[in-house]
Amino acid sequence: MSYSIKKIELYVRETKPGRMLFSLGKKKQENKSQQGLLNPLGHIRLVLQDSEGNETFGCAGDRLSVRWLDKRPGRSLDLKRRELVQLLNDAKEIALSIGEFETPFEFWEKAHPQIMQRGREMQQEDLTSSYASAQFERAVLDAFCRAHEKSIFEMVKTGQVGFEAASIHPELKGFPFEKSLPQRPLSQFWIRHTIGSSDPLTEADLNAANRANDGLPETLEEYVREDGIRYFKIKVSGSPDQDLQRLSAIWDVIVSAQAPVITLDANEAFDDLKTFEKFLVRFDRELTGMFQHVAYIEQPLRRQLTLDPSTKKSITRLAELKSLLIDESDGTTDSYRRALDIGYDGTSHKNCKGVFKSLANYALMMKRAETGRSTFLSAEDLQNLPVVPLQQDFTTLGILGIEHCERNGHHYNFGLSMLSEKDRANALASHPDLYVEKDGEGFLNIQNGQVNCASLQCSGFGIANEPDWDSMMNMNEWVKLRHSE
Structure with a gap:
């Protein structure tokens, strides 16, 4: 048809x-x-x-x-x-x-x-x-x-969307993509809380006049205590002195979390490899305990430098200290392949960069793993908001099997307050696992640092009701x- x-x-x-x-x-x-x-x-x-x-x-x-x-x-x-x-x-x-x-x-x-x-x-x-x-x-x-x-997972898993990974990454010709996918979609995700450079860490960082007082957590220590957050994404500035001081203060708060997992995001902050290398060496030396909890570092260099083949020797060496991920430099369908050849280990999945692109990158990751190469996809998106953006992204993560994801829309925005009454009612009724109602408003339902969203496996792409x-x-x-x- x-x-x-x-x-x-x-x-x-x-x-x-x-x-x-x-x-x-x-x-x-x-x-x-x-x-x-x-x-x-x-x-x-x-x-x-x-x-x-x-x-x-x-x-x-x-x-x-x-x-x-x-x-x-x-x-x-x-x-x-x-x-x-x-x-x-x-x-x-x-x-x-x-x-x-x-x-x-x-x-x-x-x-x-x-x-x-x-x-x-x-x-x-x-x-x-x-x-x-x-x-x-x-x-x-x-x-x-x-x-x-049918759900998008069912359609992708059975090959009905027509996806051909080799048309994006030629080395995947003959790769059994559908068989490489999980048997069932992942529907439980750890929330990775992003900490910006001005976000309050403790009660002392937020005086009474600046509090929102809306019943939701506002400081980092409140998120750890009330939502059970144990995955954290920390923004760094490219200034080693400033960053190490901030990292030390953050570690004092999150060290109490159960087995904390940390990622760093530079957002292209480092203009050259030497400054980035000095930061990494100092971080390892001065905050050794925290450094050991860092899973990867995201987009350390400006996008114009990231995929420069002349950086291969340095990137390969630095990636031995800590896994490196591209994000802003991932503008084309071959970016991840080029990044792997230079020495980076991962790329970010974001629905706004393309679902077929992420499916192809997943297949490339699985193919390279057969050679012993350690590669990965991460899930990043600071302000993914309900209903359509948030639900479609969680649905894609279920296909890719990514267990933790950056999610801060609920931190910077008040629940489902941006929705109409109709959309809010539909979200709460159709997805009671993902959202919870409190005092007449709907909120992301975070329990022990995680969300559940099996209800997104509905006909279509995670959207049960027409907006x-x-x-x-x-x-x-x-x-x-x-x-x-």
């Missing part, structure tokens, strides 16, 4: 002001109002029609995180948002022009190169173009699986209203 896309609509759901301030680490954030922490969520709704005339909807969504996608200096937030929306509109026209296809992967193979090329014509970062492509890929997957009344589109804004109208010149 063949399929075609009949209609696509772009929407934005605005969130409420964040309950907590946040800064990555490279530059200390000035004391700004919480209005600066609004996180608009872009959404796509499409209508898929099969060759017999049957129609079904599909959706995807992600935060319009242009600050992460595009870090080039001299480009304002308004400019980057306008350009991203324009790219999404262009990608929409490309998706509509594809015509008939038999599987979601066939659609992706036709649409993805065109969207990437359009992004380059617009002088966008490859990461931004990947983001645009991923939205339509996921919406098609959602609709296709829903039309078959309340009437509660969102047309994306083009939104960008004119919020980001006019």
